[in-house]
Amino acid sequence: xxxxxxxxxxxxxxxxxxxxxxxxxxxxxxxxxxxxxxxxxxxxxxxxxxxxxxxxxxxxxxxxxxxxxxxxxxxxxxxxxxxxxxxxxxxxxxxxxxxxxxxxxxxxxxxxxxxxxxxxxxxxxxxxxxxxxxxxxxxxxxxxxxxxxx
Ligand code: ZN
Numbered sequence: 693x694x695x696x697x698x699x700x701x702x703x704x705x706x707x708x709x710x711x712x713x714x715x716x717x718x719x720x721x722x723x724x725x726x727x728x729x730x731x732x733x734x735x736x737x738x739x740x741x742x743x744x745x746x747x748x749x750x751x752x753x754x755x756x757x758x759x760x761x762x763x764x765x766x767x768x769x770x771x772x773x774x775x776x777x778x779x780x781x782x783x784x785x786x787x788x789x790x791x792x793x794x795x796x797x798x799x800x801x802x803x804x805x806x807x808x809x810x811x812x813x814x815x816x817x818x819x820x821x822x823x824x825x826x827x828x829x830x831x832x833x834x835x836x837x838x839x840x841x842x
């Protein structure tokens with residue numbers, strides 16, 4: 693990765709940490725789940741509202757390090773309006789992005805999420821970046837009966 697790209701990615705992370713998007717609890721969320729990363733102390737709760745299979749609203753709150761907050765912020769931006777099937781695909785792609793040794797850095801595909809690819813050089817930070825994603829995965833794999841239309 694060139695130095696310029698690294699700077700650009702750093703800027704995205706700093707921006708999303710300072711001004712997290714979709715931060716704060718959604719009233720009447722269909723599902724919520726807390727994710728905790730004991731290695732770093734990151735503790736974030738994810739809230740999702742569905743319309744059938746589509747994520748119409750998604751947010752998070754809690755506190756964590758810059759990487760965990762930026763990752764959650766970028767994730768909520770990337771997933772709003774997606775179907776659960778699309779969201780699972782983004783989750784899988786993102787998992788490869790931050791854990792593969794030579795990830796495919798397709799900017800078209802990843803958009804700003806590519807900013808987090810750099811964490812693969814810092815194994816201890818991978819859990820920070822993936823915390824909210826694993827929380828999402830838990831929600832998507834969870835018992836659907838916990839989502840009520842009431
Ligand atoms: Zn962390």
